[in-house]
Amino acid sequence: MAAPGYAEDKGAVLTRLRRVEGQVRGIARMVEEDRYCIDVLAQVSAATRALQAVALELLDDHLAHCVANAVREGGDEQAAKLREASEAIARLVRS
Numbered sequence: 001m002a003a004p005g006y007a008e009d010k011g012a013v014l015t016r017l018r019r020v021e022g023q024v025r026g027i028a029r030m031v032e033e034d035r036y037c038i039d040v041l042a043q044v045s046a047a048t049r050a051l052q053a054v055a056l057e058l059l060d061d062h063l064a065h066c067v068a069n070a071v072r073e074g075g076d077e078q079a080a081k082l083r084e085a086s087e088a089i090a091r092l093v094r095s
Contacts, residue, residue: 005065006058016054023047055092062088 006013027043063085070081 002066002069005061005063009057009061013054013057016050016057020047020050020054023050052092052095059085059088059092 023043024047027040027047030040030043067081067085070077
């Protein structure tokens, strides 16, 4: 199996995900401490934006690597990767 499109950026992606994980733990702590709703919501929004940034980076890597390679190869693989990318974009837009 070929390396994923994010292989070169794997360390940076993991660092960002660990940061989001820390944010989510902080949100849980805020809830445990009965913090003000709006403050908790602000942190949820920040964590959501951070995850969206990771998703966009992964999507960009996927398009530049996996989809671009499939387009060069053509045929069924091209159609499958383009459909897969389109579905991923639709999921991101709906989230």
